Amino acid sequence: MKATIYHNPKCGTSRKTLAILQESGADVTVIEYLKTPPxxxxxxxxxxxxxxxxxxxxxxxxTLASDLDLLSGRISESALLDAMAENPILIERPLVETDKGVRLCRPQDRVREIL
Structure with a gap:
């Protein structure tokens, strides 16, 4: 099985999710999304x-989410996507994609749903 993880190596949850993927035997592509943002x-x-x-x-x-007034509920989905693409630190992590779907793996065991 192939899996792609949008990963931040400084994040414990992201590291644990990556370990689960590796232990599962998945062919894992790691994208450090802060360096290579989607x-x-x-x-x-x-x-x-x-x-x-x-x-x-x-x-x-x-902090940037509140600085950019993204938490008020008054911003469109389109504007949120623009802000996250421009500032990848705003993307919650880790996101994992397999043939079975995509999960935001918080907590990390959510990744098992798509393995």
Missing amino acids: TRDELKRLYERAGLNPAEGLRKKE
């Missing part, structure tokens, strides 16, 4: 496949 369209596709809206994929703990 495009706006790719984010939209991932969230749609995961059954999430962009607000659910926003890293709300990031």
